[in-house]
Amino acid sequence: MAQQVITTLVDDIDGSEASETVVFGLDGKTYEVDLNDDQASDLRDALAPFLGAARKASSGRAAVRRTGSAKPAGDSVAIREWARENGFDVNDRGRVPASVRAAFEEAQRA
CATH class of the missing domain: 4.10.320.10 (E3-binding domain)
Structure with a gap:
């Protein structure tokens, strides 16, 4: 017997059908939110000024600052x-x- 499973994303803001899961980070934590196209666009537009001024982290972990007598x-x-x-x-x-x-x-x- 075959079985078909259908997963439907629901927009976490307004309850409509979502089109994508948006992953973002803030204060060292990673978040996911399911959004429709309009909500995803609104989120990206709201974050754009901050993203434009930010530095991209090299990895998912916090940056390490080295001090002391590091040798070349x-x-x-x-x-x-x-x-x-x-x-x-x-x-x-x-x-x-x-x-x-x-x-x-x-x-x-x-």
Whole structure:
């Protein structure tokens, strides 16, 4: 026996038949609302001034601000070279272990 399931979206604002689900975010939370074409257009028009002035987030998570003494990528090449010359085992790629970086910095101060 075959079965057919039909899903009908209902506009969350006025109860009419909705044509799409609009996904948006605010204050770190993501929302979905089912809207007809007119309501979806109204929402986009209302948000347009804010979207025009906003920066696009790179991902769904909150941005991370890094502070402190971040080392440029070029330093990693010099550190890896020094580490190999001084008996440390380091990979060609990826993060340089903190212990190796600390030893390199100590050697530079001496």
